Amino acid sequence: MLNGVKTVIFDVDGTLYDKSGLAARMVHRLWWCLPILLSERLARRNMHYVQFASKEEFFGYFFATMARGHWWGPNIAAQWYEYVYLPTMVRLIAKYHQPRPEVVALMEECKRRGLRMAVYSDYGAVVEKLEALGIDPGDFDLLIAAPDLGALKPCEPCVRRVLEMLEAKPEETLFVGDREDKDGASAKNVGARFLLIDD
Numbered sequence: 001m002l003n004g005v006k007t008v009i010f011d012v013d014g015t016l017y018d019k020s021g022l023a024a025r026m027v028h029r030l031w032w033c034l035p036i037l038l039s040e041r042l043a044r045r046n047m048h049y050v051q052f053a054s055k056e057e058f059f060g061y062f063f064a065t066m067a068r069g070h071w072w073g074p075n076i077a078a079q080w081y082e083y084v085y086l087p088t089m090v091r092l093i094a095k096y097h098q099p100r101p102e103v104v105a106l107m108e109e110c111k112r113r114g115l116r117m118a119v120y121s122d123y124g125a126v127v128e129k130l131e132a133l134g135i136d137p138g139d140f141d142l143l144i145a146a147p148d149l150g151a152l153k154p155c156e157p158c159v160r161r162v163l164e165m166l167e168a169k170p171e172e173t174l175f176v177g178d179r180e181d182k183d184g185a186s187a188k189n190v191g192a193r194f195l196l197i198d199d
Contacts, residue, residue: 007117011178015178017100020199025092033084036077047062049151060074063081086125093129093132097133119140122147126144159190163190174194177195177197
């Protein structure tokens with residue numbers, strides 16, 4: 001699987017850990033702000049395959065979409081996302097989830113072989129999630145969330161930018177993820193390999 005591979009790029013949610021039950025726990029914990037939680041889900045779905053020039057433009061549109069038709073404005077949506085939504089997700093991961101043993105073993109093998117490793121996630125709080133899982137963020141050469149590059153997976157220009165940042169060739173890169181439509185498509189779009197992690 002790692003023959004000819006020099007760089008391995010990992011997804012986070014659903015890949016580094018089994019996220020079963022996380023959505024239900026999020027709803028249970030954030031029942032008091034369910035409308036804004038649902039607006040986040042809808043806004044995210046509407047932004048697939050839409051590319052922006054910068055992180056600022058992405059989140060400007062994202063939070064404006066979350067606020068459309070509601071009493072809260074984009075600024076409240078942004079504060080809720082940063083100070084309520086993501087921290088709640090991190091706390092729940094720390095309390096209820098463990099890293100997948102097979103993925104930990106793969107990381108150890110990558111380190112043994114001296115391969116470059118990166119994390120490329122559709123969500124923020126990458127460092128915090130790794131720490132919640134007991135995974136050392138220092139083991140990775142790059143930690144990045146797709147929105148920081150202006151789009152969600154599997155945006156091809158963003159994936160190519162990740163490869164550029166890692167100085168990685170597509171044919172020598174393995175993407176590891178739990179979704180064919182995001183992680184698998186990200187790999188396919190640039191001609192890289194893909195390893196599907198499923199239950």
